[in-house]
Amino acid sequence: MSSRLFSRVLDVASTGKFPRVQKWVWRRIYNLLSLSWRDRDWRFMNYGFVPADPTFLLEAEDEAERAFIGLYQQAVEGLPVRGKRVLEIGSGRGGGSRFIARYHAPASIVGLDYSPETVRRARRINQDAPSLVFETGDAENLPYADGSFDIVVNIESSHCYGNVPAFAREVSRVLAPGGWFTFADMRSKTQLAALDGQLGAPGLELAEARNISKGVVAALDAAEARKRERIGRSRWMQHFMTEFSGSKGSALYKGLSRGDIVYVARRYRKAG
Known part of the structure; x- marks a missing residue:
């Protein structure tokens, strides 16, 4: 897929334009990626985050994923995760849910994703994580009862939603x-x-708002060589994956670097 065609796909799928088409496009993009990008050691699909002082400890087997894990660490750092019921909405290949399960000791964690093929792949490559299950479902119509979770995590997924x-x-x-x-x-x-x-739903009180774009660009830089090596093995999807992965020279990388695109982190607390 050419960069020009990819840009047109993103324009159709951008938030607020043709919401039903948007969800349809993103679901099929992620199904396609799960079918074609089969690497067992590639558990993450986010752009990552490298903090100014990356001090959190990882086991040796997870060091290669540090840039991607950083986006999850900043999301849950300081939250009372231990012993709690956690839901990740838009869990992708499951690397983030796996990290939370292995390093933050929740009582249980559910990874929910809209793409059935992505859920199947997440189940296959994250079988070593305790108290972790993956399910297919819609972020706009969650298949859970009221008050089912203590913490909800949503990382780099909402731009795919129609509502x-x-x-x-x-x-x-x-x-x-x-x-x-x-x-x-x-x-x-x-x-x-x-x-x-849009995020200010009744009952949710904003507790923290941050611009983390600088750390995201640092993560893109840190992962560049690994992504380029993998993209080079994709005979038919090199242009598409260069844009989709945020590699240097892509529209996303340039936008984040210039400040035209902003990567934000938000924390809300449920009243009561």
């Missing part, structure tokens, strides 16, 4: 009183005010 306010209402519904919703994703600078309005 972000409906998603936020569902998060508020499935959170127990006093629970936490931790969110990270990117938007164009002009969409930030709208995003905060």
